[in-house]
Amino acid sequence: MYPILALALLFTAKIKQMSKSNIHFTLSFAEPHAHYVDVQMEIHGFDSDYIEVKMPVWTPGSYLIREYSRHVESFQAVSENRSIAWQKTAKNTWRVANSSSPLQINYRIYGFEASVRTNFIDSDHAFISPAATFLYIDGHLNHPTTLSVKLPEQWSRISTGLDKVEDKENCFYAPDFDILFDSPLELGNQDIWSFDAAGIPHEFAMVGGGKYDKHKLTSDIQKIVEEETRIWGENPNKRYVFVTHNYQSAFGGLEHLNSTILASSRNAYSNENTYKNYLSLVAHEYFHLWNVKRLRPKALGPFDYxxxxxxxxxxxxxxxxxxxxxxxxxxxxxxxxxxxxxxxxxxxxxxxxxxxxxxxxxxxxxxxxxxxxxxxxxxxxxxxxxxxxxxxxxxxxxxxxxxxxxxxxxxxxxxxxxxxxxxxxxxxxxxxxxxxxxxxxxxxxxxxxxxxxxxxxxxxxxxxxxxxxxxxxxxxxxxxxQELSLGIKTGVQDGKIIIKQIERGSGAWDAGLQVNDELIGINGIRLDIAGKELDNILTHAEVDEVVDVLVSRDGLLRTIHSPLRRSAKQQWCIRERSEATDHEITLGKIWLSIE
Missing domain, CATH: 1.10.390.10 (Neutral Protease Domain 2)
Incomplete structure (x- = not known):
């Protein structure tokens, strides 16, 4: 058989199989206050003696093995109200005996880590990171799936980049698991508004309050979207969703195919500097819409989860x-x-x-x-x-x-x-x-x-x-x-000065001071937690002068003889060059977009 014909027949058989098979998830929240989401996975039409379901160990965009399956509990398999045998065969794999009738897999996920890449559920809202939530059938990552969400009665809103299923309330569709895993969900009572930018509908969702001006945010983000679309030549989305989690103090984000999850301080919007930092974060994650999510190195897709x-x-x-x-x-x-x-x-x-x-x-x-x-x-x-x-x-x-x-x-x-x-x-x-x-x-x-x-x-x-x-x-x-330094960074714990970092090649590094040493005194002078005594010693010392550092290491006192050296701290600055030619100045204006 010719290879092309074989592939065509294989593809046709695959389409037929997928047309009669079905995967559907339902999310519900019996105990959101205890940080749980209940997941039901319905499977129908797979012809095999058993089915292996797996959970990803990481999420795209955040390159760390996070072992999401550690939060799975109460795993069950049932068909027509009878239990189906199953066995856990690996840290993230469950082998379930298949049934001619629809198979239902139930499990619970614990989620209480506030980040842009992990599940977080409480009585106020739920952030669902799909890779940390949904199982997939081994060998069927390209299978379409649908998802229904049963909101607690106190919640009313869903923000996600997934397409809605028409005529079904709170039901969504993913053409394959790559799309599902790349489409987080925010569930709760978030503040939502919409706007168009670069001809594309955008949804903005704010979670956790904050002192923000919707009109200013909309106007400023429209400019960012327009500029980035100009750079790339087109905007490939038919719809895009921003979700921002506002905390007392936070900053970060994670890109997705047609959405992004941001973390910010709820007070960032009322300060000019922190507001610009937030806009830069928006620009960063939106830029990934092209750079990473579409233009990418070979290793970054299709993914091995x-x-x-x-x-x-x-x-x-x-x-x-x-x-x-x-x-x-x-x-x-x-x-x-x-x-x-x-x-x-x-x-x-x-x-x-x-x-x-x-x-x-x-x-x-x-x-x-x-x-x-x-x-x-x-x-x-x-x-x-x-x-x-x-x-x-x-x-x-x-x-x-x-x-x-x-x-x-x-x-x-x-x-x-x-x-x-x-x-x-x-x-x-x-x-x-x-x-x-x-x-x-x-x-x-x-x-x-x-x-x-x-x-x-x-x-x-x-x-x-x-x-x-x-x-x-x-x-x-x-x-x-001429500033001198020991080459350490310290912190205060329970009123004690504790060494947190030691710089390679510094006097402290060569002398043998260690992280977690309690810094007590230098040259017979007790140090204060405000750092005034240490500053005074460094100000009046000489380069390469050896000082006697009294520390407590694991409860034992010892004196370390450490040289003082010039600080290795660098402070870089980019400025206009006085010797620049007219041509160089013109090129600088092009680089910096100066009219």
Whole structure:
């Protein structure tokens, strides 16, 4: 049989099987105050002796094995009111004897972790993270499913990117489990309003209160949507949903195919700086609508939900997005050029004030995200960097180099649009990094190899080579600082000064001070929790002077002899260059969108 004919027959058989099979979920809440959601999974029409159902161990966009199945309890299988035999065969797998009659699987999920990637249920609302909630039948990730939600009587609203099933109340449809797992649900009494942007209906949902101005938020976010749509050339959604969880203090987000979940402080909207940070967060997660959810490395889809999906390309996906989020806020006029340069400088500070930048490349940081990024410890700053910040500073070099070498005719926008058109729209596949580089160089005519090579190396670029080309310079304001430091970060616990971090290569590192040591005194002087005595000692000491540090380690007193060294803290600033030529100034205005 010819391969094409075999595939055609296989596809036809698959369609016939799916037409007679059915998967339906029902969510209900018997005890939302106790943080439970009850899940019923109805299965019909699968011809096999048994069915294996599985739960994902991670959720796309958040690269950590989270073991969602640990929150599953009260698993049952029934058919026509009789129990069906089942066996748990792996941490996230249940094997259930199949039945000729409809099979019903019931289970409960405990959810009480307030984040954008995990279930949270209480008496006020429920946030349902689908990968942490819904089982799938092994081998049938591409099967369509429907979902009904039975709201508690005190709740009245549902926000989700899933399509509604016509003529059925609170019923939704997903064409496959990839879509289902990428479509979170917010259930409760959230404040909802709608608006159009870039010709697309958008829904906005606010959870947890907050001092926000709907009209201003709508107007400002419309500008962000319009600018991002202009960059990419089209908006691929027919509808988009924003959900913001407002807390006393929070910040973050997670992208989805046609929705995003944000976390913010409920007071962020009444302060100019925190409001702009929130707009930058919106710009970041919305940018992922294209960059990650559609334009993506090969490893990021189709997904294996049972194990890590490795890629070295997160510096492109998150790094590019972390560069563009603030640049878009600048283009929309929310940041002045000076404000934008300050927030861009912060990326350099975040990279270069972590000694780990000498040990870990942006590409390795991407690959190791599964074991490092979401599991920081007291030594993380000494061993690695974030592909968000390192990716962002590599991206500004790319953008500036393209602008400078094409005399402002091209910028990174053109590369993104071309990559989206080729890899997503035309070929519908993920890319390899070398393919992305080749496309970028073909579109712009610029050799970008130095920057792509730097992403896989701990050798740093000379960033002023790029900034000078657009009339700016990157300088370390602390370069000539005489400030001394032990090289530690401390915190106060129960009135005690506790060492929380020790900087690699510092006097404290070499002397053998340890994290969790209680810092009691230096040179016979007892230290105060306000830090005044330590500041006084550092102010009047000499470089390489050895001080006697009295600590309590696990209840035992000891004195550590530690040298004082110049502080390694860097304070980077991007500013206009006084020696810039008229041409360089013109290119700088193009980069910063200055009329």
């Amino acid at each position: 049972e194990q890590e999906n490795y890629t070295t390309g997160l510096w492109i996906m998150e790094g590019f997005t972390s560069y563009y989020d603030n640049l878009i806020i600048r283009r929309c006029g929310f940041f002045s050029p000076k404000e934008y340069l300050n927030v861009l400088s912060n990326d350099f500070n975040l990279v270069y004030n972590r000694p780990g930048y000498k040990l870990q490349s942006a590409a390795l940081s991407s690959f190791d995200t599964w074991i490092k990024h979401y599991r920081p410890d007291e030594n993380s700053a000494n061993t690695g960097i974030s592909y968000y910040n390192k990716g962002a500073i590599l991206t500004v070099a790319l953008d500036i180099k393209i602008i400078a070498e094409t005399a402002g005719q091209y910028c990174l926008d053109y590369v993104l649009r071309a990559a989206y058109e080729l890899f997503y729209k035309q070929e519908n596949r993920g890319f390899e990094e070398d393919e992305f580089q080749t496309l970028a160089e073909r579109v712009t005519g610029v050799d970008l190899s130095e920057i792509f090579t730097a992403a896989h190396s701990t050798k740093e670029l000379d960033y002023n080579t790029y900034f000078h080309a657009v009339g700016h310079e990157l300088i370390d304001l602390n370069e000539d600082s």
